[in-house]
Structure formats: C-alpha cells, structure tokens
Amino acid sequence: MTRKAERMSPLTTSPDQLDAADGAAEHPAAASPNAVLEQIERRTLWLATSMVHHANKVRPNRSGVKVGGHQASSASMTTIMTSLWFEQLTAADRVSVKPHASPVLHAIEYLLGTLDERWMTTLREFGGIQSYPSRRKDPVPADYSTGSVGIGATAPIWGAIARRFVESRTGVANRGRQYSLVGDAELDEGAIWEAVLDSAVADLGEIVWIVDLNRQSLDRVVPNIAATKLERVFDAAGWQVLTVKFGRLLEELFARPGGDALRRRITEMSNPEYQRLLRCDAAELRRRLPGDGADAAAIAALCDGLDDGTLLAAIRNLGGHDFDALRAAYAAIDDTRPTVIIAYTVKGRGLPIEGHPQNHSSLLSAEQYGELADALGERADAPWQRFAPDTDAGRLCAATAARLEREPAASASPPEVPADLGRTPTGTGTTQAALGRALLDLTRVAPDAAARVVTVSPDVSSSTNLAGWINKVGVWSTAERRDWFEDDGETLLHWRERPSGQHIELGIAEVNLVSLIGELGTTWSRWGQTLFPIGTVYDPFVERALEPWSYGMYAGGQSILVGTPSGVTLAPEGGAHQSITTPSIGLEQPECVAYEPAFVVDVEWTLLAAMGRLGRPGGRSAYLRLSTRPIDQKLADVPADPAARERRRRQVVAGAYLLRTAGTAGGRPDATIVTMGALVPEALAAADRLAAQGIAADVVCVTSAGLLFEALQARRGLGDGASWILDQVFPAERAAPMVTVLDGHPHTLAFLAGINRVPARNLGVSRFGQSGDLDDVYRHHGIDADGIVAAALDVLA
Template identity: 60%
Template sequence: MRVEDFQTTAAIPGTAGLGDAGSGTAVLESIARRVRWTATAIVDAANRGRPNVSGIKVGGHQSSSASMVEIMTSLWFSELTEADRVSVKPHASPVLHAINYLLGDLDENKLSTLRQKGGLQSYPSRSKDPDTVDFSTGSVGIGATATIWAAMAHRFVSDRYAASRKSGRFIGLLGDAELDEGAIWEAVADPSVGQLGELLWIVDLNRQSLDRVVPDSQIMRLQGMFEAAGWQVLTRKWGTRIQELFAHPGGADLRRRLETMPNEEYQRILRSPDSEIFDRLRSSDSTPAMETLLSSLTATEQAAAVRDLAGHDIGLLLDTYKQVDPTRPSVIFAYTIKGRGLATEGHPNNHAALLSTDQMEMLAKASRMNLGDPWRKFQPGTVEERACSRASLRLRRRHPEPASSPQNPASLPWSYGDRISTQAALGRFLSDLKRAAPEVAHRVVTCSPDVASSTNLGGWINKTGVWSVGERQDWFADDVERVLRWIENSHGQHIELGIAETNLVGLVSELGSTWSRWGQPLIPIATIYDPFVARALEPWSFGMYAGGQSILVGTPSGVTLAPEGGAHQSLTTPSIGLEQPECTAWEPAFAQDLEWCMLEAMSRIGIPGGRSAYFRLTTRPLDQALAALPTDAVLLERRRRHAVAGGYRLSDHDPVEEKVTLVGVGAMMPEVIASAARLKTLGIRAGVVCLTSPDLVFESLQSRNSPNPETHAIGLDIVDALFPRHAPSPLVTVQDGHPHTLSFLAGARGDRTISLGVSDFGESSDLQDAYRIHGIDEASIVNAALNLVR
C-alpha cells in the first residue's frame, strides 16, 4: 500500500478503504456502520425520545456499545453457527438488540423500549428480553464465566444423552475492566477448564473502565495469567492499514512511539483536533524518518491512522478467528476505542455519556441514516440485505424437544436409623434414590468444592463415580484400605471443583439450564459449607435470574457444630434463603422430613416455571423417635403434605388448649420438644410446631393477606394449619440462626412473640455451651415461655 492510499474518515467508522462494495469485508463494514447507528439510536430513543415523568435518568451505554460493533458484526454476520452460544458484555446490550433487529429476530416496535416495562432490558437477559439472548449478563464477571460452566454442562449432557452431542462454541465477549473481577480468575484457574477447546473469549480492550483509563501494564499481566492457566492467547493491536504504514521508512519509529506512550496520552490524542495530532505524536526522541512519514499524510489521514486498531478491523478479526486452537480455551485481546465513531470517542468520562441531538444528527449523516426515521433497514436486494438474510438463515435455531422427565416418587420405601443427622441422611437418601427410582437418579448430578466426603456424598460417589472432562487413571484402584472410590471418567454423576464457591454455583446454574438449552433436564445438587453460602450467593442468585434451577445444600449450619467455632458457623443464611427470589429455603429437622422435602424440591427442577431450593442441614444426630411419625397411612400422608408445605404440629392436643406455642426449626427441635415437656410439669400446656420451611410459611402468610391470593401448590394454607386463627397463643420461636428470620410469625395472628436465635459470632465450645452462650438452650426457651404467660 502506498502512503497516499491511506484514505479514511474518522467520523464514518468502517469506511476506511471500503473498496469494492460487493466484497465480503466491505459488506460487513457497511453492516457494522448500521449496527453502530441502531445501537446508539436505541439508547437515544430511551433517553431523549420518550417522556421522563420521574426525573430518574434512564441511562444506557452508547460508548461501551460502540467499541464492540465490529467484533460482534464479524461474529454474527460471518462466523457464528446456530450451535454457538455467546455471552455479551453487559454494556453492549444495544449492539446485540441492533443485530437481532437486522436479523429479523426483534420487532421494530421494541427498539424504542430500552429500560422500559415490557421492553428491552438494561443488560442482556436470557429470561426477560424479547429477542434471542444466550446468557444473562450484568453482574460483572459472572456472565463471562457462565460460558465456561455452560461448556462443561454441555459436555456432561452430551456424555449422557447422545442426542445432545451437536457441539458449538461458547464465546464470551467481555470488557477489559471486567477482568478485574475475582470470579474471572477463580474460573480461569480451575484445572478442568484447560481442556475446554470449545471455549473462546474475546476481550474488548478499550483501556477504559467506568471512571478511568486502565493503567498501561495491565495487558502484559493479563496475557501472562491466561497463558499460565493453559489458554491460547492471541493479541491483536493494530489494524492492517496502519500495519502496512509501519512497513514504510519511519514506520517502525511510529510504532515504537505509539506503543510506548501511556494509555492516557493515547486517549488524549484521540480527543485532539486532527490538526494537533502531528505535534502530539512528535516527542524528544522522534526521528526524522517518522516525521517525514507523518508529513506525507494529511491531518485527516493521521487521525485515521492512530485510530486503526485491530478490534475495528473486520478482515483482521476474521483471520484471527481462523487461528484459534480448538484443543484448548482461547482468549483474543482485541484493541478497540471506547466510543468508536461517536462524538464521545476516547473521552475518559464517556462511560454513561449520551450524545446530544446535534451529535446524533452528525452521526446520522455519517451513517447515511435519518434521525427522524432511525430504524430503516437495508433495502431489499442490496448486498447488505442479502448478507443479513443469509446470516439469519445460518443462525436459525430449532427449539429443542424437551425430554420427558421421570415421575418423582413422593417418598422412598425405606426408613432411617434411630439417630442420624440431616447431613448423613442426605447421603443415605441419594444412595437409596438410585435403588428406588433409578430414572430420577439418572438425572441427578452432584457437585462440590472439594468437600464431597465431609458433606456425606461418599456413598453416592462410590455408586455413580466422578465425571471429568477427560478420562483419568485411578492410581489408588488397588488400595484395599480406601473407603472413597474416586473413579473419574465421562460416565460419573459427581463433579468436583477446587475450593471456589463461585465456580460451584456457576456450574450448577448452567447444569440447571440444560433443560431449556438442549432439552435435557438435570437435577443438580451442590453441597457447600453453610457459612460460605453468602460468598456464593451473588453468582447463584444471578444464575436463577438467568433461568438456572438447582439445589444448594449448606451444611453444617449454625452454631450446632460447636467445636468448629465462629469461623465455621453461619448466622444469616436462614434469612438469605427466605429472601432469595425463585428459590425455596428448607431446614428439615428429621431424616424423613429431609427425604420428603428433597423429593418435593427435585420435582420442581428442570421444568418451565421451576424453582431452585436451598437446604440448610447439620451434622448433629437427632433421635428420630422425636418426629413421632404416624403409623396410620392416612395420617402419615397428611404429615408428608404438611412437611412439604412448610411445617407440621407435633402436639396431639387441641390448639385452643395451648397457653404458649413453641416453634422450632432444624437442629433445635430436641430443645423445643424438651422445653414443652418441662413446661407441662410446670402446669403450662405448650404446643410444638416443627417448621421444615419458614420460607413457605411466609409465602402462605403473604398469600393469605394478598388481595389476590394464589392457591398453594398443594392446596394447603399451611399458616392457618399451624397457627389457627381461632386459637391464638403467645409464640416462642427458636432457630440456629438470626432470630429475626422467624419474627414474621407474630403477624400470623397478632400473637406476642419472643424470637430466640444467634445474633453474635460464636466460639469453639461443646454443643450445650454453644446453645447457652446464644440463649437457644432448653432453659432459655422455658424462661422465654414463662415470660410470655406469666
């Protein structure tokens, strides 16, 4: 290329060397120009185009979208297949909607509804947007890592169900500032990830975050971290046109000058008038050859040259995709400009900046569009329209035919021992499920962050094996003293990750999405130490928002594992479970309750309108006789129905006779039952209520008080069954967790209530000392009851 051929206009992105209008790259550049306009207009219409009565800004991210346009255009209109799944960085959602519109996947009347009720969501939402969105993003870092866990979930499903084996790529599009998130590196570092060749990340390296220009040293550190984890790293900085310019005399000096200047200086050049660029590029060590080269370019050409970055060079991007190694995960660092082609281009404070009307008019002119008619598509018969039609056909997906889910049994035919903890009962339940309902058990996959044996999954693992991305030799197969048989292959049903709870819940969320992605429902059950539920909460909650359905088991919980001390004691998790949307929290006390509730929770996994579950279990063995299970079949079924609705009464007298009602949850039931017996010796008749799910009882109360109550799933108003309105009495509630969790029960009938629980950090002790320290022992319960009735 001759220097004088370097012709472009910075205000018209994608027109540099447009050449033959029918060439593939030229067509894609023309489409990219339309995508950039449409994405910018979507945000403009949301802010300038509709009334704002509240005065609260609508917002949007025109600049963050602009930097992604060529990357996303090259993918959707040339590279992707219908089997590929893409996670789009949160602030580029307008680009995704613009592309879907041009592909015929989004109605025109939705383009002006960004951040409006029933319209386009602020960030890509798989469950709430009206067009095709593969991954919900918005919680920074989690959307990108979801591609890792989706790839792993797809492999697991493919190993079990041959019909799901059509493989695509899992592509994450993320901003460079997103790589500051710890969740990214916990996922990248997991050893199993290094074998996922279908995984590709493309980093929009615009060198800006929300508040600042990213420091210069960042890219080298990021490259090294990915390489250390076994990823292929491809870095693309300069576009093909300026690379050819670098080959001219003085070009090497120009390249050195551009690559050694701080990011902040480069951004300042972008904000400068074209006439100042030559002087800004000159420095104390400039060479005459570099200055001669620059002098041979017009000011406009100089401006175009410094803006010629690889992330905006569609031809270079397409060539880069061909170099991706399919045998290991890959990351492409594509240098871009935040706000590319907009009036806000390169400004350090452009993150949430909105173009003015005059600036939108300028962009419309540069984009060959009209602000008064912003949604015009390409004319039929044009090369661009034909390219859009071909891409639409290529990306068209068939909705997966859902596999039929086996019917869950209501209970299993075996009983439990005299003394057993709910944690141990979980392991027993899973082993028995494989015998009693093998079709259901076949859909179960357990996961753990290196705590499988300590959360009682050993028996299940011995029966089902450990699933891994690749076959691994069992070097302990001949060890006769080994209790846990850790056989890793493609047929197992347990997946073990490293000690990173965010990875665990990210994986189970994607395992819990296979029913909607590929038509194969799974029942993912993850075990985690309960104190670390809060650490995993955000990604798990976001996974539910994205449509993932799973069961999280937190164990051991509370202060009941007293010798472990405050480091392994959980206080706030009961209220976390109660407050989490699209999730039912359970805390059964007895083994039979656990079985019933777990089967109920499993029946709501992997189906439209399903619901996740959180189980809070303990290692304290309880005397199962305290459950007083009815022997009559009708009464036993009644007990089961109450247990799965949220709780049941253990008292055998009429509630009208009660002077006080003791309400317990989980491991506290022995103390609650013993307190009722002690009160009886004092002449005070106490009722006993065992809650299996305060969450469901709260829902029942809310439904009862709602002007439009919904019928309970099993047709039982549990709050009235437990606390009949015709028989009010004071309440003492007891929970191995924060006492406010059960304080809502005071509103069931307006009863005076004392709520006992744990509201301070614990310390190492024996069980009874721990209960006394926190005031949840028998004596404290009895005293609370006496204070209410005397």
C-alpha cells in the same frame, strides 16, 4: 469543519487511504472485500446508538429518573460483533454478550429480522428490551443473561460443561463454540479468575473469549491495564492467547520508514496519553504523536507524509476494529483448548464522545446525534432502517439469519420423582448424612430419576457426606482416567472418573459451584434434557455464592444448593465458620424454596419435593440447610398409619408441622414453641420443663420459613399460593403466646406471631460466637432449653 466534527472518525480504515496519500488512484469502496461488512457495522452502530438516544432523549420520562445506556461501550464492540455474527457464528454456537453492549446485540437482531421494529423504541422500558441481555425477559432470548459483571462472562464455561454432560447421557453430539464477549474492566472481577484457573476448564476447546480491551472503566482511563500480564495469566492457565493489537492501516504504516519508531511510541505510551490523542484534531495530533524522545523526528517525518484523514484514521486503527485482523484471529483458534482473543479497541469508536475519559455513561446530545446521522449517512427523523433485500448488505443479513436459525429444543418431560422413599429412620442421625443416603436410596426406588441427578462440589464431597453416592455413580470427566488408589484397602472414597459419572468436582470456589449448577439447571430449556443438579457447600459460604446463584436463577437455571454444616451448631469451629443469616434466604430469594429439615425423613421428603420442581416451566430452585448434629430420630414421631404419614409429609413439604400437642384434647395450649432444624431437641426439652410447671406448650417444627411467609401473604391477598398449611399448623383455636427459636438470626421466624396476632419472643443468633461444646455455645447465644423456658415465662407474664 469544526474541531468537534473533525474528531469524528469514519468507521472504516481502508488501505485506499494510504494509496491516496501516495498519490495513487482511489478505488471505489465496493472493491474492498470488507465493504459489505463495513456497511453493516455502520448501520449497527447507528441503530445501537439510536436505541439509547430514543430511550433518553425522545421517549417521555414521567419519573425524571435517568434511563441510561452505554453508547460508548457499545461502540467499542461494534466491529467485533459484526464480524462474529455475519461471518463466524453457526447455529450451534452460543454467545455471552458483555452487559453494556446490549444495544449492539439488539441492533443485529433487528437487521437479521428476528426483532420487530416496535421493540427498537422500548430499551429499558417496562415490558420492553432489558437493560442487559436476558434469556428470559428479552423479546429475542439471549444465549446467556449478563449484567452481573463477571458472572455472565464465565457462564459459557459452565454451559460448555453442561452441554458435554448432556452429550454423555444422550450420545447425541451437540458441540458448538461458546463465545464470551468480555469488557476489560470485567477482568477485575475475582469470579473471572476463579473460573479461568479451574482445572476442569483446561480441555474445553469450545471456549472462546474475546476481550474488548478499550482500557477504560466507568470513571476513567485505566492507567495500567497491561495486556502482556493478561496474556501471561491466561497462558499459565493453559489457554491459547491471541492478541489483535493493530489494524491493517497501522501495520502498513509500520512497514514504512519511521514505522518501527511509530510502533514503539504507540506501544510504550500510557493508556491515558493514547486516549488523549483520540481527542485531538489533525494539527494537534501531529504535534503530540511524535513525543519528545529520540524517535520524534522519524515519527514526525512519517506523519508529514500522511493527509489529515489518514492520520486521524491511523491513530484509532486498532485490531478490534479491523475485519482482516479479527478474521485472522478466528482462523487461528485452537479447538483443543480454551482461547482468549485480546482485541484492542477504542471506547466510543466513531462517536463524538470517542476516547473521552468519562464517556462510559455519557449520552449524545441532540446536536451530536444529528452530526452522527450526517457522518453515517442516516436519518435522525427515521432511524429504524433495515437494508433493502436486493442490496449486498440485505442479502448478507438474510443469509446470516438463515445460517443462524435454530431448531426449537425438543421438550421432554422430566422423569417422575417419588414423593416418599418409604423408610422410617431410627436411632440417631444427622440431616447432613441423610442427603447422601437419600440419593443412594433413589437409585433403588427411582433409577430413572436418579440417573438425571448430577452432584457438584467444590472439593468438599467427603465432608458433606457424598462419599457413598460418589462410590456408587462415579465422577464425571470428559475421558476415563485411572484410579490409582482403587486397590488401596484404606481408601474409602473411590475417585473413578469417567464420562458416565454423575459427580463433578471443582476447585474450592463457591462461585464456580453455583454457576455450574445454574447452567446444569438450564439444560431442560436449552436442549430438552432435564437434569437434577445438586451442589453442596459449607453453609457459612452460601452468602459468598448467593449472588451468582441468584443470577443463575434469573437466567432460568433451576438447581438445588445444599448448605452444610450450618449455624453455631458446628460449635468447635467457632465464629469464623458460623452462619447466621442464611436461614432467611428462602424468605428473600425469588424463585427459590428454602428448607431447614430437622430429621432424616424430613430431608428425604424435602429433597424429593425440591427435585420435583426442577426442569420445567415455572419450576423453582431450592436451598437445603443441613446440620451435622446427631438427633434421636424417634423424636420425629413419624405416624405409622399410611394416611397420617402422607399428611405429615405434605406438611413437611409445605413448611411446618405440629410436632407435639399439649393440653387436653381440643384444649388451647398456654404457649407455642416454634423451632427449626437442629434446635428441635432443645424445644422439646423446654416443653417438658414447662409442662412440669403446669404450662402446656405446643411444639411446631418449621421446615420452610419462606413457604410459610408465602402462605401468610396469600391469606392476606398478597400472593397466589395456598394458605392451608397455616390452618393445619397454626389454627386460630390453638393460638397462644409464642416463642420462636432457631440456629440463625431470630428475625427469620419473627413474622409467625402475626398469623394469629399473639405476643412473642424471638430467639436466635445475632452475634459472632466462639469455639466450645454445644451446651456452652447454645447457652452463650441464649438458644438452649434454659433460654427457651425463660422466654416462654416472659411472654406469658
């Protein structure tokens, strides 16, 4: 046997090897209670490895770009996933699979018969199996989309809360475990600990994490992953901690003379030293394993009593590869609090690249693939074999498929959301305050729709004007809690916690907020129950939350995110809290409509329209950018005629409306001022000053730059949307030189000049600001009335 072939270890670690070493009679493999699971484990490893091999080594590669895949990362999870699927899971359970174990998931689906053979050759192919598990794009929808490291791992936490919230509304219990299969390198992500430490998580007993502690990252063996430190952190957060460190073979060796010394040696050696032992043949392992400490002789004597096969199997007999050890951990789960199982594993277990420090993205060569086929008893020329139905493994696969079969979620139409609440606000008001008022009005006008609203905030409920709404509907919790300030007359926000509440409060972590509204936004497709999740967050922190929120949309979560207060309009806060780039999110984020309304009635209309897009196939999320600036609501000039009012509403929802028309009837204006949100007063003031100079300027109020861009693309044949809004708001016969201005980056509206190909000047914010009053701050950035007038004169010149 060559050294390379000798390093390839069997996947099973039967105590029969110990018996053989002692001279006892060998027992047939079928006598082991784990024999069938071991058969399935080997076949799963083979199929997962073969999917990646075919994608990279067999399928033609026209572009020459590396296809990739993660054979080693899959191999470390094979035992864990085999034990979980074929012994533990029920139809009510859900599993988030670490991104790089995607091939293992599909291999199991194939063995269960839910994935057709034609898909096995399509990993990372256009229209085929995705690189990472996907709820919406894989042929067998994953329970949770993963791939954004850390975000998919925490998704079952928020899924558990969403499921409990639905239970509190329907009265129908639907409680299964929520598993996360987490790579140890994922624990470097801050999103992990923001979720683990949130107080809302401590009583979610259905949460079970299994950490694949293979102690390797993409580039190296991690020198100091300390499981004991991880155990302490999880324990401090109120989680049950179960550590599965060694398998049965090693545990039996530890009970022999010299076993205590061997345990200390393995436990105390560094991760890189341990990984190096996995690359040794038996002779080299006998030299290296005893070390040079005081226990070296005792360890060497123990090793001398073992044959080569047993010694090689023992050094890699970690708990994450031992069915008995894993089974014992599952049996010890405490369902009254979250549980983490820290399972020691070997990256690349059973592959020729086992334990290599750079095996993360390594691909088996054709020669190595052939050797693996021989070692596992498979055929490289016919890799896609299922178990025959009349075999023990085939019967277990069939029984598992039947046990995990789910009834399709009953589809229920979302409640009807009104288009208009019927109010015409007067006086002064802010778009931020309009949010809470609109939600309260909804309880009166459309109680069925209001009952499906769930608001979420990261400890900023009062400062985002949700206090009135919270007082009305209460705070959701798994059990009712006493409000000790209920009789305090000076307390304006009443914190009444009960299962019927409709507001969920998290700690101040934006990633948790958007992850939760994303999962609340999937209940329509998971369980046939539509919710209208609305999260509020300070607009400057939307970018911090954007990646996980985007990933929630990718996974099918439809929700509304409200960013408020926004821009440099929160002048006294200064540059530390201004938001510049958030207005362009609606231009760039797939499956999301962004609105920046200027008036209270615009908030109501856009909010209702956004709610009307949630909870349905083809639905879209929404982002509302709101402001704390008080604005005279008479400036909105809302038409009194019902038909004219409805026309205005449709324009607001579609992206823009003509707020002021200049010039004679039917005449072309000299200029067009286009503005958005809080800067409407400056735009109107500039139009008045231009009029005093004999320059007629239309004023257009944009509510959604993204929808206008979609309309422009549709007009050019590059999209499927309607373009009517451009004809109504930017008609060719009124085309004139343009000035765009907003409290955000000027590029957001710059494309509008291309509608009618007019010259333009684009004003906005493109540098950090400082504290001050509104006039000073607007003047600093050149977005005050002076700046608009000057830009108009420049573009006309």
